[in-house]
Amino acid sequence: MSFEWSVIANNWKFLIVQGFLGFGAFGGGTLRLAIPAIVLGFILGVVIGLCRLAHRPWIHYPAVVYVEFFRGVPLVMVIFWFWFLIPQITGQRLPEYTVALTAFVVFEAAYLGEIVRAGIQSVPRGQIEAATAGGLSYGHTMLHVVLPQAIRNMIPSLVTQFIVLFKDTSLASIIGMMDLTKAAQTVSQREIRPFEMFLFIAVVYWICTYSMSCFSQWLEVKMSPERAPSKRAALRQAAETAVA
Protein backbone atom coordinates (compact mmCIF):
# COMPACT_ATOMS: atom_id res chain seq x y z
CA MET A 1 0.00 0.00 0.00
CA SER A 2 1.52 3.29 -1.05
CA PHE A 3 0.59 6.72 0.16
CA GLU A 4 -0.07 9.71 -1.98
CA TRP A 5 0.04 12.81 0.17
CA SER A 6 -0.22 15.09 -2.87
CA VAL A 7 -3.97 14.51 -2.67
CA ILE A 8 -3.98 17.04 0.20
CA ALA A 9 -2.12 19.72 -1.75
CA ASN A 10 -4.31 19.17 -4.82
CA ASN A 11 -7.51 19.69 -2.86
CA TRP A 12 -6.16 22.24 -0.41
CA LYS A 13 -8.50 25.04 -1.43
CA PHE A 14 -11.63 22.92 -1.29
CA LEU A 15 -10.73 21.40 2.07
CA ILE A 16 -9.56 24.51 3.88
CA VAL A 17 -11.30 27.47 2.24
CA GLN A 18 -14.61 25.73 1.60
CA GLY A 19 -14.71 22.99 4.22
CA PHE A 20 -12.92 24.54 7.16
CA LEU A 21 -13.57 28.26 6.73
CA GLY A 22 -16.88 28.06 4.86
CA PHE A 23 -16.17 30.41 1.93
CA GLY A 24 -17.41 28.96 -1.30
CA ALA A 25 -20.42 27.82 -3.27
CA PHE A 26 -21.57 25.24 -0.71
CA GLY A 27 -21.82 27.51 2.33
CA GLY A 28 -21.35 25.67 5.59
CA GLY A 29 -17.83 25.57 6.97
CA THR A 30 -16.52 24.26 10.29
CA LEU A 31 -15.40 27.63 11.66
CA ARG A 32 -18.42 29.50 10.33
CA LEU A 33 -20.60 27.04 12.27
CA ALA A 34 -18.48 26.70 15.40
CA ILE A 35 -18.05 30.39 16.27
CA PRO A 36 -21.74 31.43 16.26
CA ALA A 37 -22.63 28.11 17.93
CA ILE A 38 -20.21 28.80 20.78
CA VAL A 39 -21.36 32.42 21.28
CA LEU A 40 -25.11 31.75 21.06
CA GLY A 41 -24.83 28.50 23.03
CA PHE A 42 -23.04 30.31 25.84
CA ILE A 43 -25.71 33.04 26.00
CA LEU A 44 -28.52 30.47 26.16
CA GLY A 45 -26.43 28.47 28.63
CA VAL A 46 -26.18 31.43 31.02
CA VAL A 47 -29.97 31.84 30.84
CA ILE A 48 -30.53 28.13 31.51
CA GLY A 49 -28.01 28.11 34.35
CA LEU A 50 -29.59 31.14 36.04
CA CYS A 51 -33.08 29.63 35.58
CA ARG A 52 -31.91 26.45 37.26
CA LEU A 53 -30.71 28.46 40.25
CA ALA A 54 -33.99 30.38 40.51
CA HIS A 55 -36.19 29.75 43.54
CA ARG A 56 -39.54 29.98 41.74
CA PRO A 57 -40.54 26.41 40.82
CA TRP A 58 -42.09 27.34 37.46
CA ILE A 59 -38.71 28.72 36.36
CA HIS A 60 -36.56 26.14 38.13
CA TYR A 61 -38.22 22.88 37.03
CA PRO A 62 -38.46 23.58 33.27
CA ALA A 63 -34.72 24.32 33.33
CA VAL A 64 -34.05 21.03 35.17
CA VAL A 65 -36.11 19.08 32.61
CA TYR A 66 -34.37 20.88 29.74
CA VAL A 67 -30.90 20.02 31.05
CA GLU A 68 -31.67 16.42 31.97
CA PHE A 69 -33.44 15.78 28.67
CA PHE A 70 -30.65 17.00 26.42
CA ARG A 71 -27.96 15.34 28.53
CA GLY A 72 -29.69 11.99 28.10
CA VAL A 73 -30.00 12.08 24.31
CA PRO A 74 -27.27 11.76 21.66
CA LEU A 75 -26.54 14.88 19.64
CA VAL A 76 -27.23 12.99 16.39
CA MET A 77 -30.81 12.44 17.60
CA VAL A 78 -31.22 16.16 18.34
CA ILE A 79 -29.90 17.09 14.89
CA PHE A 80 -32.38 14.68 13.27
CA TRP A 81 -35.18 16.18 15.37
CA PHE A 82 -34.45 19.68 14.11
CA TRP A 83 -33.97 18.39 10.59
CA PHE A 84 -37.56 17.15 10.81
CA LEU A 85 -39.15 19.80 13.05
CA ILE A 86 -37.94 23.02 11.43
CA PRO A 87 -39.70 22.35 8.10
CA GLN A 88 -42.80 21.35 10.09
CA ILE A 89 -42.85 24.65 11.99
CA THR A 90 -41.74 27.08 9.32
CA GLY A 91 -43.36 25.23 6.42
CA GLN A 92 -40.20 25.37 4.33
CA ARG A 93 -36.86 23.61 4.11
CA LEU A 94 -34.08 25.69 5.58
CA PRO A 95 -30.41 25.28 4.67
CA GLU A 96 -28.46 22.58 6.52
CA TYR A 97 -26.36 25.30 8.11
CA THR A 98 -29.35 26.84 9.92
CA VAL A 99 -30.60 23.45 11.09
CA ALA A 100 -27.18 22.46 12.41
CA LEU A 101 -26.66 25.80 14.17
CA THR A 102 -30.05 25.61 15.90
CA ALA A 103 -29.45 22.04 17.01
CA PHE A 104 -25.98 22.84 18.40
CA VAL A 105 -27.11 25.93 20.31
CA VAL A 106 -30.07 24.13 21.90
CA PHE A 107 -28.06 21.00 22.73
CA GLU A 108 -24.89 22.63 24.04
CA ALA A 109 -26.82 25.17 26.14
CA ALA A 110 -27.84 22.27 28.40
CA TYR A 111 -24.20 21.40 29.10
CA LEU A 112 -23.04 25.02 29.32
CA GLY A 113 -25.94 25.80 31.66
CA GLU A 114 -24.68 23.17 34.08
CA ILE A 115 -21.20 24.70 34.00
CA VAL A 116 -22.60 28.18 34.69
CA ARG A 117 -24.67 26.84 37.57
CA ALA A 118 -21.71 24.99 39.10
CA GLY A 119 -19.55 28.09 38.69
CA ILE A 120 -22.02 30.33 40.51
CA GLN A 121 -22.52 27.74 43.24
CA SER A 122 -18.77 27.43 43.72
CA VAL A 123 -18.65 30.97 45.12
CA PRO A 124 -18.83 30.62 48.93
CA ARG A 125 -22.04 31.88 50.56
CA GLY A 126 -19.95 33.99 52.93
CA GLN A 127 -18.96 36.18 49.98
CA ILE A 128 -22.60 37.00 49.26
CA GLU A 129 -23.36 37.58 52.94
CA ALA A 130 -20.32 39.82 53.33
CA ALA A 131 -21.28 41.82 50.25
CA THR A 132 -24.84 42.24 51.52
CA ALA A 133 -23.55 43.22 54.96
CA GLY A 134 -21.29 45.73 53.25
CA GLY A 135 -24.38 47.41 51.81
CA LEU A 136 -24.29 46.17 48.18
CA SER A 137 -27.59 45.55 46.38
CA TYR A 138 -28.38 42.13 44.86
CA GLY A 139 -27.41 43.34 41.40
CA HIS A 140 -24.12 44.82 42.56
CA THR A 141 -23.35 41.69 44.59
CA MET A 142 -23.84 39.53 41.50
CA LEU A 143 -21.97 41.85 39.17
CA HIS A 144 -18.97 42.79 41.31
CA VAL A 145 -18.60 39.89 43.75
CA VAL A 146 -20.19 36.65 42.54
CA LEU A 147 -19.80 36.67 38.76
CA PRO A 148 -16.10 37.63 38.59
CA GLN A 149 -15.23 34.74 40.89
CA ALA A 150 -17.72 32.39 39.23
CA ILE A 151 -16.36 33.05 35.74
CA ARG A 152 -12.81 32.42 36.91
CA ASN A 153 -13.89 29.07 38.37
CA MET A 154 -15.82 28.22 35.20
CA ILE A 155 -13.04 28.84 32.69
CA PRO A 156 -11.47 25.36 32.60
CA SER A 157 -14.80 23.52 32.17
CA LEU A 158 -16.08 26.19 29.82
CA VAL A 159 -13.14 25.90 27.44
CA THR A 160 -13.30 22.09 27.63
CA GLN A 161 -16.94 22.34 26.60
CA PHE A 162 -16.09 24.74 23.76
CA ILE A 163 -13.56 22.18 22.53
CA VAL A 164 -16.24 19.49 22.68
CA LEU A 165 -18.61 21.74 20.74
CA PHE A 166 -15.93 22.42 18.15
CA LYS A 167 -15.44 18.68 17.68
CA ASP A 168 -19.20 18.14 17.57
CA THR A 169 -19.57 20.44 14.56
CA SER A 170 -18.28 17.49 12.51
CA LEU A 171 -21.74 15.93 13.03
CA ALA A 172 -23.25 18.61 10.78
CA SER A 173 -21.82 16.58 7.89
CA ILE A 174 -24.39 13.87 8.65
CA ILE A 175 -27.22 16.05 7.38
CA GLY A 176 -25.05 17.11 4.45
CA MET A 177 -23.56 20.42 5.55
CA MET A 178 -20.26 21.09 3.80
CA ASP A 179 -17.82 21.28 6.69
CA LEU A 180 -14.28 19.96 6.94
CA THR A 181 -15.46 16.38 7.50
CA LYS A 182 -17.89 16.47 4.58
CA ALA A 183 -15.26 18.03 2.33
CA ALA A 184 -12.81 15.27 3.25
CA GLN A 185 -15.48 12.65 2.58
CA THR A 186 -16.16 14.15 -0.83
CA VAL A 187 -12.49 14.27 -1.79
CA SER A 188 -11.81 10.81 -0.40
CA GLN A 189 -14.64 9.33 -2.46
CA ARG A 190 -13.45 11.02 -5.63
CA GLU A 191 -9.75 10.23 -5.21
CA ILE A 192 -10.13 6.96 -3.26
CA ARG A 193 -7.60 8.14 -0.70
CA PRO A 194 -9.45 7.72 2.63
CA PHE A 195 -6.36 7.04 4.76
CA GLU A 196 -4.55 10.25 3.78
CA MET A 197 -7.69 12.37 3.81
CA PHE A 198 -9.05 11.41 7.22
CA LEU A 199 -5.62 11.48 8.86
CA PHE A 200 -5.11 14.97 7.43
CA ILE A 201 -8.35 16.39 8.79
CA ALA A 202 -7.66 14.67 12.13
CA VAL A 203 -4.48 16.75 12.31
CA VAL A 204 -6.35 19.93 11.33
CA TYR A 205 -8.97 19.34 14.03
CA TRP A 206 -6.25 18.47 16.51
CA ILE A 207 -4.31 21.70 15.88
CA CYS A 208 -7.46 23.73 16.59
CA THR A 209 -8.55 21.87 19.72
CA TYR A 210 -5.06 21.54 21.16
CA SER A 211 -4.35 25.24 20.79
CA MET A 212 -7.69 25.96 22.48
CA SER A 213 -6.70 23.75 25.39
CA CYS A 214 -3.26 25.40 25.68
CA PHE A 215 -4.97 28.81 25.64
CA SER A 216 -7.26 27.64 28.43
CA GLN A 217 -4.32 26.56 30.59
CA TRP A 218 -2.59 29.87 30.01
CA LEU A 219 -5.78 31.77 30.87
CA GLU A 220 -6.31 29.73 34.00
CA VAL A 221 -2.86 30.58 35.31
CA LYS A 222 -3.21 34.22 34.31
CA MET A 223 -6.59 34.66 35.95
CA SER A 224 -5.79 33.01 39.25
CA PRO A 225 -2.64 34.61 40.68
CA GLU A 226 -3.29 33.12 44.11
CA ARG A 227 -3.16 29.57 42.77
CA ALA A 228 -0.07 29.81 40.59
CA PRO A 229 1.92 32.88 41.59
CA SER A 230 4.51 34.20 39.18
CA LYS A 231 8.06 34.44 40.43
CA ARG A 232 7.89 38.20 40.71
CA ALA A 233 4.61 38.17 42.62
CA ALA A 234 6.01 35.57 45.01
CA LEU A 235 9.12 37.67 45.57
CA ARG A 236 7.06 40.79 46.17
CA GLN A 237 4.90 38.94 48.65
CA ALA A 238 7.96 37.61 50.43
CA ALA A 239 9.40 41.13 50.59
CA GLU A 240 6.15 42.52 52.00
CA THR A 241 5.99 39.80 54.63
CA ALA A 242 9.60 40.52 55.57
CA VAL A 243 8.89 44.24 55.93
CA ALA A 244 5.81 43.62 58.02
Add this chain to the structure above:
Amino acid sequence: MPLTVFLGMQYDFQWSVLWTGGRGEWLIQGIWTTLRLSALSWLFASFLGILAGALRTVPFAPLRALAAFYVEFFRNVPLLVWLFFWYFGAPQMLPRAAQDWLNVHGPEFWSAVVGLSVYHGARMSEVIRAGIQSIPKTLLEASIATGLSVGQAYRLIIIPVALRLIIPPATNESLNLLKNSSLALTIGVAELTFMSRQIETYTAKAFEALTAGTLIYLAMCLGIAFFMGQVERYFRIPGLIVRVGRAEH
Protein backbone atom coordinates in the same frame (compact mmCIF):
# COMPACT_ATOMS: atom_id res chain seq x y z
CA MET B 1 -56.22 7.96 11.94
CA PRO B 2 -57.33 11.51 12.68
CA LEU B 3 -55.27 14.45 11.59
CA THR B 4 -54.00 16.37 14.59
CA VAL B 5 -52.86 19.96 14.65
CA PHE B 6 -49.21 19.72 15.54
CA LEU B 7 -47.12 22.88 15.84
CA GLY B 8 -49.52 24.67 13.53
CA MET B 9 -49.26 21.94 10.91
CA GLN B 10 -51.62 19.08 10.19
CA TYR B 11 -49.85 15.92 11.22
CA ASP B 12 -51.27 12.43 11.03
CA PHE B 13 -50.01 10.52 14.08
CA GLN B 14 -49.64 6.77 13.56
CA TRP B 15 -47.90 5.32 16.57
CA SER B 16 -48.63 1.79 15.36
CA VAL B 17 -45.83 2.10 12.78
CA LEU B 18 -43.47 1.38 15.66
CA TRP B 19 -44.66 -2.18 16.22
CA THR B 20 -46.44 -3.32 13.06
CA GLY B 21 -44.77 -4.85 10.01
CA GLY B 22 -41.83 -6.29 11.97
CA ARG B 23 -40.62 -2.82 12.93
CA GLY B 24 -40.81 -3.66 16.62
CA GLU B 25 -38.09 -6.21 15.93
CA TRP B 26 -36.02 -3.53 14.20
CA LEU B 27 -36.08 -1.42 17.33
CA ILE B 28 -35.18 -4.37 19.55
CA GLN B 29 -32.32 -5.32 17.23
CA GLY B 30 -31.20 -1.69 17.30
CA ILE B 31 -31.19 -1.62 21.11
CA TRP B 32 -29.29 -4.90 21.19
CA THR B 33 -26.65 -3.66 18.74
CA THR B 34 -26.27 -0.38 20.64
CA LEU B 35 -25.80 -2.24 23.93
CA ARG B 36 -23.40 -4.79 22.43
CA LEU B 37 -21.34 -2.09 20.69
CA SER B 38 -21.22 0.07 23.82
CA ALA B 39 -20.39 -2.79 26.19
CA LEU B 40 -17.55 -4.14 24.04
CA SER B 41 -16.12 -0.67 23.44
CA TRP B 42 -16.45 0.13 27.13
CA LEU B 43 -14.38 -2.92 28.05
CA PHE B 44 -11.61 -2.09 25.57
CA ALA B 45 -11.74 1.63 26.43
CA SER B 46 -11.37 0.92 30.15
CA PHE B 47 -8.41 -1.33 29.43
CA LEU B 48 -6.76 1.28 27.20
CA GLY B 49 -7.57 4.00 29.71
CA ILE B 50 -5.95 2.17 32.61
CA LEU B 51 -2.96 1.21 30.44
CA ALA B 52 -2.40 4.77 29.18
CA GLY B 53 -2.94 6.18 32.66
CA ALA B 54 -0.38 3.76 34.12
CA LEU B 55 2.13 4.39 31.32
CA ARG B 56 2.01 8.12 32.01
CA THR B 57 3.49 7.49 35.45
CA VAL B 58 6.37 5.12 34.54
CA PRO B 59 9.95 6.42 34.91
CA PHE B 60 10.86 5.58 31.26
CA ALA B 61 10.37 8.85 29.33
CA PRO B 62 9.67 7.48 25.79
CA LEU B 63 6.79 5.37 27.14
CA ARG B 64 5.41 8.38 28.99
CA ALA B 65 5.61 10.45 25.81
CA LEU B 66 3.89 7.72 23.81
CA ALA B 67 1.01 7.55 26.29
CA ALA B 68 0.71 11.34 26.38
CA PHE B 69 0.66 11.48 22.58
CA TYR B 70 -2.05 8.82 22.44
CA VAL B 71 -4.27 10.63 24.94
CA GLU B 72 -3.81 14.13 23.55
CA PHE B 73 -4.14 13.19 19.90
CA PHE B 74 -7.07 10.80 20.07
CA ARG B 75 -9.33 12.67 22.44
CA ASN B 76 -8.89 16.02 20.68
CA VAL B 77 -10.12 14.89 17.26
CA PRO B 78 -13.86 14.37 16.57
CA LEU B 79 -15.06 10.80 17.00
CA LEU B 80 -16.78 10.97 13.61
CA VAL B 81 -13.42 11.56 11.90
CA TRP B 82 -11.96 8.57 13.76
CA LEU B 83 -14.87 6.37 12.72
CA PHE B 84 -14.35 7.30 9.06
CA PHE B 85 -10.63 6.77 9.48
CA TRP B 86 -10.99 3.31 11.02
CA TYR B 87 -13.72 2.24 8.61
CA PHE B 88 -12.58 3.69 5.27
CA GLY B 89 -8.87 4.33 5.78
CA ALA B 90 -7.33 1.86 8.18
CA PRO B 91 -8.44 -1.57 6.85
CA GLN B 92 -6.34 -1.20 3.69
CA MET B 93 -3.25 -1.09 5.94
CA LEU B 94 -4.07 -4.51 7.37
CA PRO B 95 -2.59 -7.76 6.03
CA ARG B 96 -4.72 -9.69 3.53
CA ALA B 97 -5.83 -12.31 6.08
CA ALA B 98 -7.04 -9.71 8.55
CA GLN B 99 -8.97 -7.93 5.81
CA ASP B 100 -10.68 -11.18 4.86
CA TRP B 101 -11.60 -11.87 8.48
CA LEU B 102 -13.03 -8.38 8.74
CA ASN B 103 -15.11 -8.74 5.59
CA VAL B 104 -16.62 -11.97 6.89
CA HIS B 105 -17.36 -10.68 10.38
CA GLY B 106 -18.77 -7.31 9.44
CA PRO B 107 -16.24 -4.47 9.01
CA GLU B 108 -18.79 -1.83 10.13
CA PHE B 109 -19.31 -3.21 13.60
CA TRP B 110 -15.63 -3.88 14.32
CA SER B 111 -14.48 -0.54 12.94
CA ALA B 112 -17.01 1.11 15.23
CA VAL B 113 -15.72 -0.91 18.20
CA VAL B 114 -12.12 0.11 17.44
CA GLY B 115 -13.06 3.76 16.87
CA LEU B 116 -15.12 4.04 20.06
CA SER B 117 -12.56 2.12 22.16
CA VAL B 118 -9.54 4.13 21.06
CA TYR B 119 -11.33 7.49 21.38
CA HIS B 120 -12.95 6.76 24.73
CA GLY B 121 -9.84 4.99 26.03
CA ALA B 122 -7.99 8.30 25.71
CA ARG B 123 -10.80 10.12 27.52
CA MET B 124 -11.12 7.42 30.16
CA SER B 125 -7.41 7.67 30.96
CA GLU B 126 -7.86 11.37 31.74
CA VAL B 127 -10.75 10.52 34.10
CA ILE B 128 -8.59 7.93 35.86
CA ARG B 129 -5.63 10.30 36.06
CA ALA B 130 -7.76 13.09 37.55
CA GLY B 131 -9.13 10.62 40.11
CA ILE B 132 -5.70 9.44 41.17
CA GLN B 133 -4.32 12.98 41.30
CA SER B 134 -7.14 14.07 43.60
CA ILE B 135 -5.85 11.69 46.29
CA PRO B 136 -3.47 13.61 48.52
CA LYS B 137 0.06 12.21 48.87
CA THR B 138 -0.34 12.44 52.64
CA LEU B 139 -2.88 9.61 52.53
CA LEU B 140 -0.18 7.19 51.43
CA GLU B 141 2.27 8.60 53.95
CA ALA B 142 -0.29 8.34 56.74
CA SER B 143 -1.08 4.72 55.78
CA ILE B 144 2.59 3.81 55.90
CA ALA B 145 3.04 5.66 59.19
CA THR B 146 0.39 3.43 60.76
CA GLY B 147 2.54 0.40 59.94
CA LEU B 148 1.15 -0.80 56.58
CA SER B 149 3.54 -1.88 53.85
CA VAL B 150 3.39 0.01 50.55
CA GLY B 151 1.52 -2.92 48.95
CA GLN B 152 -0.98 -3.04 51.79
CA ALA B 153 -1.43 0.72 51.73
CA TYR B 154 -2.32 0.57 48.03
CA ARG B 155 -4.55 -2.49 48.38
CA LEU B 156 -6.40 -1.41 51.51
CA ILE B 157 -6.41 2.40 51.34
CA ILE B 158 -5.40 4.03 48.06
CA ILE B 159 -7.23 1.84 45.53
CA PRO B 160 -10.52 1.64 47.45
CA VAL B 161 -10.53 5.44 47.83
CA ALA B 162 -9.51 6.01 44.19
CA LEU B 163 -12.26 3.70 42.87
CA ARG B 164 -14.89 5.61 44.81
CA LEU B 165 -13.60 8.95 43.61
CA ILE B 166 -13.69 7.72 40.03
CA ILE B 167 -17.26 6.35 40.09
CA PRO B 168 -19.13 9.61 39.23
CA PRO B 169 -16.89 10.85 36.39
CA ALA B 170 -16.42 7.32 35.03
CA THR B 171 -20.20 6.81 34.96
CA ASN B 172 -20.55 10.07 33.11
CA GLU B 173 -17.89 9.04 30.61
CA SER B 174 -19.54 5.63 30.12
CA LEU B 175 -22.84 7.34 29.34
CA ASN B 176 -21.01 9.48 26.80
CA LEU B 177 -19.78 6.31 25.19
CA LEU B 178 -23.33 4.96 25.04
CA LYS B 179 -24.60 8.17 23.45
CA ASN B 180 -21.62 8.42 21.10
CA SER B 181 -22.25 4.89 19.84
CA SER B 182 -25.08 6.52 17.86
CA LEU B 183 -22.41 7.90 15.49
CA ALA B 184 -21.85 4.36 14.25
CA LEU B 185 -24.89 4.85 12.03
CA THR B 186 -22.68 6.93 9.71
CA ILE B 187 -20.64 3.84 8.79
CA GLY B 188 -23.72 1.64 8.50
CA VAL B 189 -23.93 -0.13 11.86
CA ALA B 190 -27.60 -0.98 12.44
CA GLU B 191 -27.82 0.42 15.98
CA LEU B 192 -30.70 2.27 17.60
CA THR B 193 -30.41 5.61 15.77
CA PHE B 194 -29.94 3.78 12.47
CA MET B 195 -33.09 1.73 13.12
CA SER B 196 -35.25 4.73 14.01
CA ARG B 197 -34.02 6.43 10.84
CA GLN B 198 -34.90 3.28 8.92
CA ILE B 199 -38.45 3.28 10.32
CA GLU B 200 -38.72 6.90 9.25
CA THR B 201 -37.52 6.07 5.74
CA TYR B 202 -39.94 3.17 5.33
CA THR B 203 -43.03 4.78 6.85
CA ALA B 204 -42.37 8.55 6.44
CA LYS B 205 -43.41 8.90 10.09
CA ALA B 206 -40.49 10.92 11.43
CA PHE B 207 -42.14 12.14 14.62
CA GLU B 208 -43.03 8.67 15.87
CA ALA B 209 -39.71 7.12 14.87
CA LEU B 210 -37.60 9.86 16.46
CA THR B 211 -39.72 9.83 19.61
CA ALA B 212 -39.16 6.10 20.00
CA GLY B 213 -35.38 6.44 19.58
CA THR B 214 -35.15 9.45 21.88
CA LEU B 215 -37.20 7.86 24.67
CA ILE B 216 -35.17 4.63 24.53
CA TYR B 217 -31.89 6.58 24.83
CA LEU B 218 -33.32 8.64 27.67
CA ALA B 219 -34.47 5.52 29.49
CA MET B 220 -31.07 3.84 29.10
CA CYS B 221 -29.10 6.91 30.21
CA LEU B 222 -31.32 7.87 33.12
CA GLY B 223 -31.54 4.23 34.21
CA ILE B 224 -27.76 3.76 34.29
CA ALA B 225 -27.26 7.16 35.93
CA PHE B 226 -29.81 6.29 38.64
CA PHE B 227 -28.27 2.88 39.28
CA MET B 228 -24.74 4.29 39.49
CA GLY B 229 -26.01 7.04 41.77
CA GLN B 230 -27.22 4.35 44.16
CA VAL B 231 -23.87 2.54 43.93
CA GLU B 232 -22.07 5.80 44.63
CA ARG B 233 -24.28 6.49 47.65
CA TYR B 234 -23.78 2.96 48.97
CA PHE B 235 -19.99 3.14 48.78
CA ARG B 236 -19.72 6.77 49.83
CA ILE B 237 -17.04 7.67 52.36
CA PRO B 238 -18.64 9.87 55.04
CA GLY B 239 -17.15 13.33 55.15
CA LEU B 240 -15.50 13.09 51.74
CA ILE B 241 -17.48 15.16 49.28
CA VAL B 242 -16.54 14.70 45.65
CA ARG B 243 -18.49 15.82 42.67
CA VAL B 244 -16.11 16.46 39.81
CA GLY B 245 -16.31 16.57 36.04
CA ARG B 246 -20.04 16.13 35.63
CA ALA B 247 -20.61 18.64 32.89
CA GLU B 248 -18.40 17.53 30.04
CA HIS B 249 -19.80 15.10 27.50
